[in-house]
Amino acid sequence: MSSEKNKNRFAFIIPAYNHGGTVGKVARQALALNIPVFVVDDGSTDDTAAELKSVPGIQVIRHRENTGKGAAILSGFAAAAIVADWAITIDADGQHYPEDALSLIAAIPQGMRAIVVGARKGMQEEHVPWTSRFGRHFSNFWVWLSGGPFLSDSQSGMRIYPLPEAMVLPVKARRFQFEVEILVQAKRKGLAVLEAPVRVNYTPGGARISHFRPFVDFVRNSLTFTRLIFTRIFSLR
Numbered sequence: 001m002s003s004e005k006n007k008n009r010f011a012f013i014i015p016a017y018n019h020g021g022t023v024g025k026v027a028r029q030a031l032a033l034n035i036p037v038f039v040v041d042d043g044s045t046d047d048t049a050a051e052l053k054s055v056p057g058i059q060v061i062r063h064r065e066n067t068g069k070g071a072a073i074l075s076g077f078a079a080a081a082i083v084a085d086w087a088i089t090i091d092a093d094g095q096h097y098p099e100d101a102l103s104l105i106a107a108i109p110q111g112m113r114a115i116v117v118g119a120r121k122g123m124q125e126e127h128v129p130w131t132s133r134f135g136r137h138f139s140n141f142w143v144w145l146s147g148g149p150f151l152s153d154s155q156s157g158m159r160i161y162p163l164p165e166a167m168v169l170p171v172k173a174r175r176f177q178f179e180v181e182i183l184v185q186a187k188r189k190g191l192a193v194l195e196a197p198v199r200v201n202y203t204p205g206g207a208r209i210s211h212f213r214p215f216v217d218f219v220r221n222s223l224t225f226t227r228l229i230f231t232r233i234f235s236l237r
Contacts, residue, residue, distance in 0.1 A: 012038065
């Protein structure tokens with residue numbers, strides 16, 4: 001990844017919200033690949049901003065208020081599109097290994113513009129939070145029923161998106177639901193969605209912080225899928 005061509009083609013986007021304990025390490029690991037790194041601080045109230053100042057070489061976009069993961073990713077898309085035509089998203093909580101982006105890049109077929117989702121390996125291990133295991137299966141089924149692709153890990157935050165194609169998809173969700181809705185909208189618009197395996201780090205007792213709220217986000221997911229299913233039915237009619 002050291003050539004100028006590859007350096008300019010891809011850019012990392014790291015949406016962060018109160019991840020002061022992990023985002024610095026994640027950003028440094030991403031920088032080691034010699035790819036531009038954009039971190040979107042989505043209205044953090046902890047020491048995330050201070051931690052990011054200690055990481056030279058990254059570009060920080062800050063939202064004054066928390067607007068949601070989807071909104072943060074879109075801000076990252078807009079910034080990254082100036083210097084790249086592919087965006088690599090990774091979560092700020094340390095669950096991903098940024099170097100696995102090389103595997104996702106290698107999975108892009110020659111000449112194809114596609115979303116590549118990093119299918120997390122080992123998600124059935126006992127130390128993986130039950131919310132992540134349940135949410136994965138729940139999401140996979142409803143993404144498919146909504147007219148999206150059939151995937152093994154539709155909730156993975158480690159992905160590659162083609163720019164600007166992903167930026168113009170009609171995604172309405174702006175929080176966690178953005179990542180499932182964009183898969184459905186991509187399938188509807190004829191943009192290919194692929195998967196490639198990546199590792200996941202769910203170390204027992206680790207410092208990982210998740211802002212997923214089981215009840216609230218279950219309701220939001222249900223509303224999003226209901227909307228997508230209704231629009232699919234009406235479009236078929």
